[in-house]
Amino acid sequence: MSTEESFDSAVRKNVHYIELLKSGKLKESNAKAYFKSAIDDNFPTGVHELMFVPTIEGQGNEEQKKKWLKISRNFDIIGCYAQTELGHGTFIRGLETIATYDPSTEEFVMNSPTLTSMKWWPGSVGHTATHAIVVARLITKGKDEGIHLFIVQIRSLEDHNPLPGIKVGDIGPKFGYFGTDNGFLHMTNVRIPRDHMLMKYAQVSRDGTYSKPPAEADKISYAVMVYVRALIVDHSAETLARAITIAIRYSVVRRQTQNRPGEPETQVLDYQTQQFKLFPLLASAYAIKFAGHYMTKLYTEVTEEISEGKLRSLPELHATSAGLKAFCTELCCSGIELCRLSCGGHGYSAASGLPQLYADYSSSQTYEGENTVMLLQTARYIFKVCKQNMPQAQLPSNVAYLAADYPKYKESPVSDPKHFNDPHILLEAYRQRVIRLVAVALERYSKSIATGLDSVAAWNNSSVDWTMAARAHCHYLVLKAFHSSIDAAKVCEANFNIMRVLCCLFGLHGIIQYSGEFCLDGYMNSEQIEMAKNQLYFLLKEVRYEAVPLVDAFDIHDDILNSSLGRYDGDVYRHLYEWALRAPRNKKEVHDNYEKYLKPLLKNTKSKL
Amino acid sequence: MSTEESFDSAVRKNVHYIELLKSGKLKESNAKAYFKSAIDDNFPTGVHELMFVPTIEGQGNEEQKKKWLKISRNFDIIGCYAQTELGHGTFIRGLETIATYDPSTEEFVMNSPTLTSMKWWPGSVGHTATHAIVVARLITKGKDEGIHLFIVQIRSLEDHNPLPGIKVGDIGPKFGYFGTDNGFLHMTNVRIPRDHMLMKYAQVSRDGTYSKPPAEADKISYAVMVYVRALIVDHSAETLARAITIAIRYSVVRRQTQNRPGEPETQVLDYQTQQFKLFPLLASAYAIKFAGHYMTKLYTEVTEEISEGKLRSLPELHATSAGLKAFCTELCCSGIELCRLSCGGHGYSAASGLPQLYADYSSSQTYEGENTVMLLQTARYIFKVCKQNMPQAQLPSNVAYLAADYPKYKESPVSDPKHFNDPHILLEAYRQRVIRLVAVALERYSKSIATGLDSVAAWNNSSVDWTMAARAHCHYLVLKAFHSSIDAAKVCEANFNIMRVLCCLFGLHGIIQYSGEFCLDGYMNSEQIEMAKNQLYFLLKEVRYEAVPLVDAFDIHDDILNSSLGRYDGDVYRHLYEWALRAPRNKKEVHDNYEKYLKPLLKNTKSKL
Helix, strand or coil: CCHHHHHHHHHHHHHHHHHHHHCCCCCCHHHHHHHHHHHCCCCCCHHHHHHHHHHHHHHCCHHHHHHHHHHHHCCCCCEEEECCECCECCCHHHCCCEEEEECCCCEEEEECCCHHHCEECCCCCCCCCCEEEEEEEEEECCEEEEEEEEEEECECCCCCCECCCEEEEECCCECCCCCCCCEEEEECCEEEEHHHECCCCCEECCCCCEECCCCCHHHHHHHHHHHHHHHHHHHHHHHHHHHHHHHHHHHHHCECCCCCCCCCCCEHHHCHHHHHHHHHHHHHHHHHHHHHHHHHHHHHHHHHHHHCCCCCCHHHHHHHHHHHHHHHHHHHHHHHHHHHHHCHHHHHEHHHCHHHHHHHHHHHHCCCCCHHHHHHHHHHHHHHHHHHCCCHHHCCHHHHHHCCCCCCCCCCCCCCHHHHHCHHHHHHHHHHHHHHHHHHHHHHHHHHHHCCCCHHHHHHHCHHHHHHHHHHHHHHHHHHHHHHHHHHHCCCHHHHHHHHHHHHHHHHHHHHHCHHHHHHHHCCCHHHHHHHHHHHHHHHHHHHCCHHHHHHCCCCCHHHHCCCCCCCCCCHHHHHHHHHHCCHHHCCCCCHHHHHHHHHHHCCHHHHC | CCHHHHHHHHHHHHHHHHHHHHCCCCCCHHHHHHHHHHHCCCCCCHHHHHHHHHHHHHHCCHHHHHHHHHHHHCCCCCEEEECCECCECCCHHHCCCEEEEECCCCEEEEECCCHHHCEECCCCCCCCCCEEEEEEEEEECCEEEEEEEEEEECECCCCCCECCCEEEEECCCECCCCCCCCEEEEECCEEEEHHHECCCCCEECCCCCEECCCCCHHHHHHHHHHHHHHHHHHHHHHHHHHHHHHHHHHHHHCECCCCCCCCCCCEHHHCHHHHHHHHHHHHHHHHHHHHHHHHHHHHHHHHHHHHCCCCCCHHHHHHHHHHHHHHHHHHHHHHHHHHHHHCHHHHHEHHHCHHHHHHHHHHHHCCCCCHHHHHHHHHHHHHHHHHHCCCHHHCCHHHHHHCCCCCCCCCCCCCCHHHHHCHHHHHHHHHHHHHHHHHHHHHHHHHHHHCCCCHHHHHHHCHHHHHHHHHHHHHHHHHHHHHHHHHHHCCCHHHHHHHHHHHHHHHHHHHHHCHHHHHHHHCCCHHHHHHHHHHHHHHHHHHHCCHHHHHHCCCCCHHHHCCCCCCCCCCHHHHHHHHHHCCHHHCCCCCHHHHHHHHHHHCCHHHHC
16 A cells, blocks of 8 residues: 555555444443554554544543543544644653633643744644644743643634635655655634633633642653553564564574585574574563553552542652663564564565555654653653662662662672573662663763763763663663563463563663673673573574464464565465555556656667567 | 656666666766766666676677677667576576577577566566576576576567566565566566577587586676675765655754743754764764765775686675675665654654655665675674684685684773773674674574584574674774775865764764673773763764764755755745645545535534534
């Protein structure tokens, strides 16, 4: 399908999905999720369900919820969430869109005062949405009160035309996500009633008097973001599972090089280099899955605490979700590409399913918080924790090991590759790695301060080190989640074993990948790194004959996998051929390009031969 | 453009290019290359010029050259090179296509005996080419004589219809390269005259008697491959230069976060994290450029030697070209993606030019030798060199440092970050890294042999280590080429300085990225790694205000760059907007999807409000 055919198809399926919801045929959230992934995850009203409705639930007052929620949940209107602008992304305070309160009519006047203030990127704003939650600076009584949320109708409910003063459209082709109309929104003196500002926390009265939100409101508004990031972690586990299913199944079908006379060519999964690419990714898919479970659990616990008025754990929740979002999407995206490359030439064919998976999913490294910014937010939290110099007992469990009194072991106790079979040895190594990376970053920060730089410049000077520390912390959290989950699961012995193997494989691969960081300050030496490598190679062999069952266990239906290479039946080559025969370019045996361009070029050839 | 519009456009421009060639308006190879990159590198007759014609030049006898070269060079026929098959890639001996000699008619009978034997992937075979060089097993007098080359006409010169017994078509959509019809070719009893086998080295006489090629013919046929790989290295330098030009120019336009009250938001290029992503890639673009020069020089020298009958340097040339192809394409591809991600959300827009650049170019990691296979070929050469135990003086200069008598320094002499300003210190560190990685790989190989494994299994057991050693060797060669080139250039002092900074930056970044490998066997310790990091951070600042001039120096015209973000004039936002307005999806203010799908959904909304 062309991008425009994809858009048509996405909206058609989208409306079909909504009809099923309305008819009550799709109820459970699992069924909804499965249905969506079966027909394609990216369709326009994703943002409506994921952000428009939850924002009204979270930020609207009772009247507003009454007014908007029923019709929104019923898809009588289609909402989008318009935050980012052409010139402004993650830095919310820099947004330029303005909502000026006019007490004479009790309306807000919405304006996009500059080119760079145009809303840019919001999903479904281009051609689908009828309404937008617009993030804008509130001006009342001549004063800029900062960022607030406003519901703006952008298209007519009669004929879908943009309303007066509204200019909307699609931002144009992109890498993937063809099914969603990411768009722009420009407003000129668009008037909306006063009660279209979401007023649960901050209010503007009829005469324009502004009431500040309570101090904790800002923090609570984190919660929706955190929820979305937890979903992203889950989603990256599913996505990597798809990619690794394709790559591992194909690697047992594909054969390459007759290594010994009389033998068939070798299955590519038997090559150590192929195993070294794929099995750590298989382990990562499981690891991220468990990290997702952990993230959801943490989210549930903390939101329960919030509902009881306790906000103590919010910074921890926020830092964890930001970092895990970055870590897991980065791992997933690089993993999809490695899977694609491991399929050789056929991985480059759209028939493999991998190019589209990557093109779509790689956006996750940027949306909902650009990954480097996310890591720096986690780092900022670590920085604060460490500056507090608290004892272990007083810190949240995730960061307890960064406490002043946590032992900084001089060196790793490993003296034999088999010692790495113990996840506790691995977990301790990961903790020590973070402790040392944090020390390096702190030192670079302090030295910068000592030379007279301000805190902004000192932070910038040490920020690469901080991202390394934050990434290492998240790496540890994922390994920990993996280990805790299999420890808690108490499944049958055989399953437990292969899961423990994967858990260790995940940990060992990280040690090889970041070996320099594990050697920092002499915690590990190069002999121990070699032992880790030995053990990793040993585990690759352990996984070899479990690899196909382990991807089958993800239970991804061929219709969802959408890959000739990853088919459950392994009949790869026949389906590559049948798929090629259906290509639009093969409709005619002689392509139109011949008549148009080649024939004049070749017209005298016959006579020359 | 849709993929089909891209194909139409590519063939149209392709034929225009050929007309210019024929008219004599495009003569010089630089002008040709520039023209091609201006209109888009990927068009169908690329393979004709790059492989079809050179293969006839290299493998045809005098009569064959007389018969085919003139009409080929004049594009009276369009040729492709059909080697890979549906089930067979890099392992040439595994190809299944058969050419059976029939002495009764003095013809070869070409057959694709199985599904997996179908030719698959060759460029332009789908709809453009009239002829193919087919790589097939020769059978004569009942004996399989192995792989040989045959010229097969596949389409009629009257009407472009596939000839009897020929089934051709496109293999279907792929990640990128929409302008080329990569295709399949299936043959059933296709008869070609005896003199269509390329017979410079091996011959089949009228009665079917086979004459073997001379022993060195095989080696000489490497030379064409090497030539193509040298071009790929050059091309990856150009491609990375495009990506980094876009990312660096955009990073001075884009501002993010007001860090101090009253100040404007910070240019993103001022963030250390952004510099750490981009400046090593800027250095890499230059490094690969010099590696390309070096590769071309080596190729020229060795082919001159070959013409004098000396084949001694061929293995060295082959190993170097294989490894550099893998190293440089990998660096370029991951670099493009990092550039894209460093542009935040707008990097995901097709307007940035980066998604298409990546989708097209990432194929380079697979074509002309899959990268892991390439690294293993380089490794195999290193393995042989080391097993010979020769003194330094007797080895080719590239691998002289792997000699038995080359000093294995116990530890790095660095005791101050500034010591890393000396490229010789860096080069020695890179050599010591390889020496140690090779020792690790050799030891794993030997231990495997000692446990009773055969050489195939032992090689496989140590192959991950071998790829690491080969990658490190190539890394060293690239750094060496960078250093030698700027050393030899003797340009003015200021230019020399910034080039030396980039050279050191390239070397230091590798030390940070692979720090564990530099610590192997205690050559560097973690304090020295930290010094390298200090020095790297210092150099990032040195490069900051030279970065824009350094990408301007690549002198890539806006028309070629094809990026709203990378425009020379920096007027990014206006052009993003104008580009969006021209998107096909914005032809109508109300998209057709409204009438088709949304209107029925929203038809009763008005009454509910």
